[in-house]
Amino acid sequence: MSFDQQRRDLLENGFCYLEGVIPPDEVAAVRDSVERDVWAHNTLERPTGYVPGFLRYNQSAAPYAASRRMLDFVESLFGPHVRISMFTGIVNGRGIPRGALHSDWPYNQGGAAHVLAPYPDALLHIVTMWMLTDFTEENGGTIVVPGSHKRPCHPLGGEGLKPASGEVQLTGKAGTVAVFDARLWHSVAENRSDRDRVAVLVRYAPWWLNLDTLRPGTIDHQDIVVANDGKDSVVPALDRATYDKLPASIQPLVRYSVAQ
Numbered sequence: 001m002s003f004d005q006q007r008r009d010l011l012e013n014g015f016c017y018l019e020g021v022i023p024p025d026e027v028a029a030v031r032d033s034v035e036r037d038v039w040a041h042n043t044l045e046r047p048t049g050y051v052p053g054f055l056r057y058n059q060s061a062a063p064y065a066a067s068r069r070m071l072d073f074v075e076s077l078f079g080p081h082v083r084i085s086m087f088t089g090i091v092n093g094r095g096i097p098r099g100a101l102h103s104d105w106p107y108n109q110g111g112a113a114h115v116l117a118p119y120p121d122a123l124l125h126i127v128t129m130w131m132l133t134d135f136t137e138e139n140g141g142t143i144v145v146p147g148s149h150k151r152p153c154h155p156l157g158g159e160g161l162k163p164a165s166g167e168v169q170l171t172g173k174a175g176t177v178a179v180f181d182a183r184l185w186h187s188v189a190e191n192r193s194d195r196d197r198v199a200v201l202v203r204y205a206p207w208w209l210n211l212d213t214l215r216p217g218t219i220d221h222q223d224i225v226v227a228n229d230g231k232d233s234v235v236p237a238l239d240r241a242t243y244d245k246l247p248a249s250i251q252p253l254v255r256y257s258v259a260q
């Protein structure tokens, strides 16, 4: 599929696929190390493995997330000086149940810091799901609702737990990256297989999007998140020693998040 078609899919349907971003002969090593480190640093109960700030523990996907192929795509939408806003290791273990349909930060109305619905019709934040095992319907390829990024809000309350008309699952070979607009309604799908589904979730932001509400210790996190109900996504800072050891290609994308 051409670059232009991928961009059109993202803008019109809310998502697209970039295939082979991690080459087939390299993806197994990335998967094994991500799976190991998600379970080593997970704070949730199996079958949910979810580790925000994953670059602190594992850098195996970093060179791909900062590759020219990825950045050319993201920069074609945001321009230069893009940032990685979140880098999360995910293992959806066998047996994980379906989750609620939602939009991601900064649109998620459940977070303390959010863009007020009705959403502006503009792409502000990009979510990328890196398939490290093949994603299938059986093992819980993420559920998405094509075109839902054009709707004014995500389902609220218990509504998100109901299947939505037209929903599909993100499927593809390991090494594929599914790219979606953060407004797109999506949810965890049940993993009905006998194997864990392994991924990293990398979110990209333009330089002008305020990421401080995600960062404990900043004035905006204190005033907008903590001083209200305190509920929102948190991205732990990178310490200087970890940052210095990151591949040089990814450093400009995460430099803003180094602990002062």
Ligand SMILES: O=C(O)CCC(=O)C(=O)O
Pocket (backbone or CB within 6 Å): 090, 092, 104, 140, 141, 142, 143, 186, 187, 188, 189, 201
């Ligand atoms: O793991 C998945 O398939 C979806 C994850 C998700 O919905 C999220 O992190 O916002």
